[in-house]
Amino acid sequence: MDEQDGLPPGYPQEWEADVVLADGMVAHVRPIRPDDVEALHEFHAAQSEESIYLRFFAPIKRLSDKDVHRFTHVDYSDRVALVVMIRGKIAGIGRYDRLKPGGPEAEVAFNVSDDHQGRGIGSVLLEHLADIAREAGVRRFVADVLPQNRKMIGVFRDAGYDASHEFDDGVIAVTFDIEPTDESRAVRMSREHRSESRSVRRLLHPASVAVIGASRREATVGRAFLDHIAERGFAGDLYAVNNRAEPGTDIGGLPSYRSVRDIEGGVELAVVAVPAADVLATVDECADAGVRALVVPSEGFAEAGPEGEHRQRQLLMLARGYGMRVLGPNSFGIINNDPQVRLDASLAEPAHLPPHGSLGLFAQSGALGIAVLASAQRRGLGISTFASAGNRVDVSGNDLMQYWLDDDATTAVGLHLESMGNPRKFSRIARKLSSVKPVIVVKSGVGGRFGTPRGHRVRTTQERPEAFTQMLKQAGVIRAENTHQLFDVAQLVINQPLPAGHRVGVVTNSDALGSLAADAAQSWGLDVTHGPVAVAAEAGVAEFRRVVEEALADDHVDSLIACFIPPVAFIDPEVVQAVGEAVAGSEKPCVATFLGMRGVTPGSRLPTYTTPEDGVRALAAATRYAEWLRSDRGTRVRPDGINRGAVNDVVAAVLARSPRGADLSQEETTAVLAAYGIEVWPSVTVSSDEEAVEVYRQLRGTVVLKATSPLLSHQPGQGWIRTGLRHPKAVGAAYRDLARMLEPLGADGIAVQRMAAPGGVAVEVHSSEDALFGPVVGFGVAGLPIDLLGDMTSRFPPLTDVDIVDMVTSIRAAPMLDGYRGVMPVDHAALYDLIARVSVLADDHPELAHLRLNPVMAHQDGVDVLGASLHVAPAPTRTDAERRAMSS
Template sequence: MVADGLYPEYWEADVVLRDGSTGHLRPISPLDADAVQAFHMRQSQNSIYLRFFTYKASLSARELKRFTEVDHAGRVAFVVTRGQDIIGIGRYDRLDDPDEAEVAFNVSDAYQGRGLGSILLEHLAVAARENGIRRFTAEVLPENRKMITVFAEAGYEVDRRFDDGVVELTFNIDPTDKSRAVMEAREHRAEARSMQTLLAPSSVAVIGASRSWGSVGYSLLEHIVDGGFTGPVAGVNPEAFELNGMVAYGSIAEIPHPVDLAVIAVPYNQVLAVAGECGRAGVKGLLVATAGFADDDGEGLARQRALVHSARSYGMRVVGPASLGIINTDPAVRLNASMAPELPERGGLGLFSQSAAIGVMLHAAASRRAIGLSSALSAGNRADVSGNDAMQYWEDDPNTRAVALYLESIGNPRKFSRIARRLSRMKPVIVAKSDVMGLQLPPGHAVRTTQAPSGALDAMLRQSGVIRVETTEQLMDVAQIVVGQPVPGGTGVAVFSNSLALGKVLADAALAQELNVVRLNAHLDLDAGQSVALSALKTAFTEALADPEVHSLILTLIPVVGLSFEAILPVLQECGAAAAKPVVACFTGVLDPAAQLEGLRAARGTYSRRGDEPGDGDASVPCFASPGAAVSALGAVVRYSRWREREHGVFAQLDSVDEEGAAALLGSVLSDVRDVGLRRLDSGQLHELLDCYGINVLPSIPFDSADEAVEAADSLGWPVALKTVEENLRHRLDFGGVRLNIPDASGLRAGIEAMRAELRPFGSPGLEVQPMAPPGQACVIRAIEDPLLGPVVSFGMAGDAVNLLDDWAHGIPPLTTLDAADLLRTPRASRRLFGYQGLPPVDVPAIEDLLLRVALLKDRHPEIALLRFNPVLVSASGLAVLSAEISVGNPQQRTDSARRAMRD
């Protein structure tokens, strides 16, 4: 909850409007009085009437004071600005019922229809919930259809009542599945539209274009022109009259036609001024090729932030700085605003990279393997446009069949997970990432670093359905399969070879990749001449692919005299296409250094690098020089196929959940906390909080004397367990930290005396008694709030092995029912839960339900910095949480909250 009068700076956000442009949203302040008056006086009479139910030529001083002086708790107002002008205002005022507030909007006539009302409503709802408000009401004139539509399409259940000529709307503002889906859909459309302006601009200007051959400005302008860009191109250089055969302009303002994309290649100390000129000229997006924004002294990062702030204030998106460029091979666009010397081959792969060096590697690898691109974007320092934005665009792009991203840092993993999970259900998403991503940042990347346990980020990627690889080569291995072939429908594979040894090696490798070798033909006789061999291969391939148990085919050959590999490709491709199943070729043992054995090889004709049809379409076969690489790539694609075809579960509606009660409790605990330290909940607070989510912890009572222990045991019920309160010893029978099944008072007194003697070397920690739980398997559940990933839930089997062997499973809330099931089954030791070595299976639904409750608790309450249940004892019919610990703190604003906001 925001303290009265304290300006909540963290509510500020840059937002993307429906048309793809940006605006800055922030809480109102008394300094906005003149701007609010100017906004009001720009409005039409009709807009003023619809807002105030009467006409006001201007606002009085009293009204301005009331509108701009708010407490940011019971009265909240947001403004959206473009440059220095306010373009939208939204506010709520708490009513007599403290759970209810009246909400109202006013959007500039010039910006109506761009989704500002919806954005303001989303942000006001988040602020209201933070301040304990659960319902909004609004009074709207019947003719104000635009405003009624904003509420009706927000995804909330809206009650309408007509009274005295006014429509009164009332709705609960707690997020629902429908409201979240509506927000995500609007966010997707807006961000995809903003990327459309960058990747498919109608016009381009190169600022800093030079006549000096080899310079960045010269190369960028030349590549755009030579690539055949279909729109007008302008060069800007105040010291040149002519550039690349075109008239040069002294500034962006002199260009007579509108400019969608400005490519900036000026010295870094001029970039900010040039960005401002572009904004004033109405440019829609910037591509900043200039480096120099990652200085060790921190000034470069400050310049970078100032650049993004300036650009967004004018509604512009920014690619870069230090970007290698952007490419779009669509014949209707043909944009090569990059350092690549020619427009790449057209194809189905959308390619995203960050630093220029990695971008060069990826472009070279794609070219070497003849993998055509639909579009490519190098984000450079990733100051604004990110991989999340690119995925939003590629989701709707009909020219993109698969997406590949090389990520050196990630700024909003929860949003990445959400977008990637949705995109992966339609198109393969391949992600190459560094193993230290989130621990160390590339120069110029201003994102959070992670404190999450090792493996949490990988778990997030798996949960999202992406194909995770480690290197550029592995990325291209997978890419050439998913863009050149259909996705396999199962794990069954047919293996063909003309070498028994090679065939068996390949079959073993396939089994290691969890593929099912349905057919193995390692006795191909190809020595009877090319025509006979090709006919035999076609018959064998057709028969194998007709088998419903075969879902893909791998051919691996050593050289055959008189039979060229090029002659085999059309046969292989034709058979695969006829069966609509993927085929992969591996040609090994070739000594000719000029032989092209890797990549998408044309099965018919040759590639056309400037043609209108993608080069990696139906007439291409993914070829490999290494059998291991071929099988590994196919295995990754098959695992993706299994993920895509499986049920993904649902977000369960859990009973016995009181989110409001939990929020009130946490608010009271943190009401006087202003620092970044953590506060551990006492026993009463802990039980009250967990009760709000239907989680029960077996009670325990600490004591000082033996008499107190016996009294506690009488109240809890015999038999009891005697434990130390020392966290690292309380479950250790081997160190004397726990004694079980104590039946009576004499046994308890004797146990206390013996335990205190055994624990004396450990500092004589305190003791407690607890009722005995039914015997079962001991598990551990923990959850943290990570600066990078947000909430992370981890599960493992109790004992030293979980930490010594890192036998943890991790998940990123929100979790579906299937996510929880996967989380439970991922640790290697979790086999003990399912009847291992004659032990009875445990109550699996009970532990899955507990995991879902913990995930929901963490997802809804970022104030919970640390949660630990150790152990959770799971029996054949239920479970018991024997020990729980929760620490809370001031939450840093979590990325991907329930409001649309762009992150630096």
């Protein structure tokens, strides 16, 4: 990776990013630097005459020193240039130059190496330049393109912007606004998906594998990888590499090589099973051999302390500089059960390897990898692919989900997460994946003190633990508490149809077991509409099959719970077979409990559970997921009347005077909210009773006086507010009364505000910029429901209209908004619109660290925002921004 010392003044290092190109290879995007002179000459010299003409409209064989100086010396504001680096060489250049200093328009141009055409470099450069330009206040790009430059015209046409084209004097003039649109976002996400999916495919579908560190001694990590790959019958070429091997010797029956460089024809995947201190040098060798992806099982990286953390950072920089993806370090390995691949590059014992199936699995630590694979194998649950990310320095669960979106061999996905580096991106990808395949996640916590293993790169969060659960719900993800529950759900959704509704039937040969199953169903929100039907304990196979078939034939049954206890010590296999056959002919799912059985019964697709509660819990999860699938997931909200530039101006002015951040004044807060169509009722701070009376007369109507000290903001009750003041004397008396109460407390600040109409419900809407989650929007009924009961929901922008409705209706105090005890229902449409505006405001402006609207009076005629506070701070680097970038 590039040396960071000696950077020019003002160099925006935050613009640097690693990206995955269209073919799955990794490249590095960074601002151009003055020391790129020779690299620029080399780039230009390698270009064809046609490419040079299309870029400069003239046959320039060599760039002049003056031109090269101008190209490499930019101010990173009015003149910006980016380069895409692949293996230390410039593969593409993009730049914009404002037409007027500080103006809203800029001319944009690109030049992509002939050797790297077709890899999406032009699209990446446009994406990054547009995002940088927006932050600098540029609103529109213009470009002059020759008609025969079809590739560049395609870059502009396919970007998703609304571009106009004019032909004049042999040149096409292209003009387009660079504000993101739904189409441009969809294009960016689609490109990101395809490139990341292909990069993971290179990891899971290699044509050749080298195990570096393979030993003649069997009790070693390298030898275990080599033996497992060979024993599984890997369909590609397998090589053993050991730098101490004597020429002509073999390891595990394979010829050995001293270096991966010695392998003729190169290698696509390398398992780097060498001591941590030797890994970096081995990566250099892999680069020379053309290796595309690495699996690193070695320990001794970030989990081992500061020295290991430094080594892990070097590993990431080195591998990405060579264009490689890395699984690990501290990885348990990968498995691809595709019969055309047969890759077992893992440390799993062959006896514990699950058969070929359709479940995609992801875990992080080796210990969890062992547990996950062993559990799947015991249940007879087949897997398609498996990956253990270890310290997750590069390849993560997000990458695997991108791959599974395209993998027809995978019909359901299970992820055991110990940490999460990019929840915002996870939520976006998981929502898309959940819409076509069930996604089941185990995660005990997120960003907590004890929930993150050493070596995992994570950001801390200030959000409540419930936020992660709400994020999964928003994305349609099924959450499990442990590995057993993950497989309980997986064996159901893979082998049975999804439930059409909440109605269940219960059949059994034990009254006690039937009651237990029915009670469990009701506790999980399922409706028992058939049974429990209990046959006699000594009933035979035919009779039990009959009641199963009757329940499945009932039009009021969507799912079946079948429980059978044998009258003798062992279950009769004929009972299992009979239930399986009856269920196989139905479109309704069934969960079964047979004594001592767990998993998918051999010869059938019937999922069995050791207890009715386990089966019912899995059935309830599948039912909720099916309901989410059938539901309208809405459209992304984008209210009208938004002035993004006005907010940028206010924020820039505040941060100019307070670089570390500050609370906004009432006038500034009002201006920011007004730019997004949110009106805040004026509140005037007064310092005497005479001043309070004067403000009352100006407001013309009933007013309230309230204490504004932050010391009192979380104290319940109405002691700090006087309402219904309709006369100057009442206003003066209220001021004096409040002032007397505040004086002993050392608190000050009294404000006068017009009083809202009586009735309605006081609610709170807030947003915050979280280091881990990014923007988070919260909603609840103000006062005791939030302060005492914590009754508040959170959602993660961008939101859809359905997200907002779910957000409001899912709080426990929601009946208060719907006419509780005769009160008029509030105007839900107005409330939804307010939340939508807050969500878009938070999504658009990461500098808005904390926004709180409280109180907001929701009533039958609309909503009134009576109080607002806002704190801004320098924008953090979001983990999922408007331009593609890999986690660093």
